[in-house]
Amino acid sequence: MRRLDPALLLDATQRAQRYIDALPERSVPPDAPAVARLAQWVGRPLPDGPLPPEQVLAELDEFAGPATMASAGPRFFGFVVGGALPASLAASWLANAWDQNAFMHASSPAAALIEQTVLGWSLDLFDLPRECAGAFTTGATLANLTGLAAARHALLERAGWSAEERGLFGAPEIPVFASEESHPTVRKALGVLGLGRARVTSVATDDQGRIRADALPRLTAPSIVCSQAGNVNGGASDPFDALADWCSASGSWLHVDGAFGLWAAATPSLRDQVSGIERADSWATDAHKWLNVPYDSGIAFVKDANALRETMSFDAAYLPVDGPREPFHYSIEASRRARGIEIWAALRSLGRSGVEALIDGCCRHARRFAAGFEAAGFSVLNDVVLNQVVVSFGDEAENTRVIAEVQREGVCWCGPTRWRGQPAMRISVSSWATEEEDVDRSLASILRCARG
Ligand SMILES: Cc1ncc(COP(=O)(O)O)c(C=O)c1O
Structure with a gap:
């Protein structure tokens, strides 16, 4: 009978662990050269011959890993994405x-x-x-x-x-x-x-x-x-x-x-x-x-x-x-x-109280973001009742500039939106991995970019 080499899954585990360990400190968006390198590598025609699975994994890790968005990490605040709880991932x-x-x-x-x-x-x-x-x-x-x-x-x-x-x-x-x-x-x-x-x-x-x-x-x-x-x-x-x-x-x-x-x-x-x-x-x-x-x-x-x-x-x-x-x-x-x-x-790992803590924690972080923007003199356009913060830095051009700069710095990732006709930046806090320190680091980065 054909068997799976146990070394393959161990290798996958170690690669995944290295990726996850690096999440808190790496740039949240991938850098452009990493994406360009992947595009060049992955765009090749289908090879004629096979490749051993451990090499398939190594190639994937080498070329695709660096081109990922660190949305599994603690400072991705675009699109209500959430991370993956340890029990759920495993x-x-x-x-x-x-x-x-x-x-x-x-x-x-x-x-x-x-x-x-x-x-x-x-x-x-x-x-x-x-x-x-x-x-x-x-x-x-x-x-x-x-x-x-x-x-x-x-x-x-x-x-x-x-x-x-x-x-x-x-x-x-x-x-x-x-x-x-x-x-x-x-x-x-x-x-x-x-x-x-x-x-x-x-x-x-x-x-x-x-x-x-x-x-x-x-x-x-x-x-x-x-x-x-x-x-x-x-x-x-x-x-x-x-x-x-x-x-x-x-x-x-x-x-x-x-x-x-x-x-x-x-x-x-x-x-x-x-x-x-x-x-x-x-x-x-x-x-x-x-x-x-x-x-x-x-x-x-x-x-x-x-x-x-x-x-x-x-x-x-x-x-x-x-x-x-x-x-x-x-x-x-x-x-x-x-x-x-x-x-x-x-659900089994969180229990009812863990779900409550997850949801309440994200909302607390959203309020912390809002308080930080308001203390710095920027307008929070929504009532922050849940995990969402809509903040404006001025006109369309200024919001576009600030968001591009935030994404370039890479400490966190937030995207643009329009709220009741006004250009703004949208923050969604929805990851179990986000801590108060991540909010503060992200706020510092966003405010640095906003102040130009
Ligand atoms: C309110 C709302 N409805 C629907 C969707 C679509 O969800 P999905 O992308 O999981 O299909 C989203 C996604 O952001 C959403 O925020």
Whole structure:
């Protein structure tokens, strides 16, 4: 029998350990020569012959490692990326060695059972209706698509139409409403589902990007309403109680994109910000953002379990009809990796109190950033209610200059945004690895660049 040389995985471990050890001190973005060197090396045609695995690894480490962004480290503050918790990273390696197909019980009892537990734990953690069904997705884009597909199914079924069987040609129209501040991937999901990007009615928001409860249009027919926990810039959440009242009067479906903001529901200090969130019909979140599991990992929850199952399920002669929860009845994908294992490991290692500490800690760091900017005379444009800070250094040209300079210094990484029409820099604190000292070092670098 062919065997894996144990030296190979040890070599991978040592290389990974060296990479991780260097993270706190290396430049957060890779330097341009490293990227150029990789581009030149990796762009070669497919070689004719084989290469021993230890050399494959050595080449990868030598050329690609230096061209990575240090987003696994403590001072990457772009795009709500998060790092990878030790237990989750290690579990991911182990699960990769297991190479499980999380399609169904028969293909992996371990993956199916662990995912079921993770669903139950997550519903407890977020205090969502325990009857929800769930699906493990590649991220929030697919989790939003999953929730919205179930919404489409449920509303059309009530109108006597099966979207899955008959498609949307000739179907009754479903009105769709979405916050004008919805993440663009929500409109993308609506487009993919045939609900149209352009026919969405945008709902007005306030100065923090929350849907304005006083500006809700009249709902004349059962509709899909897309709301948000955690504005992608400022971090504020929509008023879910008001939205749930608005939806229930017309039999509408309330969907929440909580890619990172749903995690506010997991800690008592922030729960008020999302009060009423449990009254929605579907929720999307990412585990690869604030829970700090490796990419790619999102979860969709749908209160009407049948709606999700009828949307996603399919039959084949070789597949079971009855029995325990089969993951493929609920997911867009059939075969897929067992991403629930990493989520389980993260939750098992943190426990409820560890999740609270992770979320609260990131928010504390965000407030420290904001206080530092304000003390230095710069404008923080958002109310820092979560892990997001939007800071402006002046006009467009000045923000562009400061951000380019910060990225060039490499102590930390932050990107540009526009907030309520103003150019700004966006900081998202979402890594378990970030400590107060990292905030102070980053602040010092940003202020040095801002002062020119
Ligand atoms: C609010 C929000 N929704 C959706 C997404 C898309 O998530 P993903 O990239 O995991 O698909 C993001 C990503 O930043 C987000 O912040």
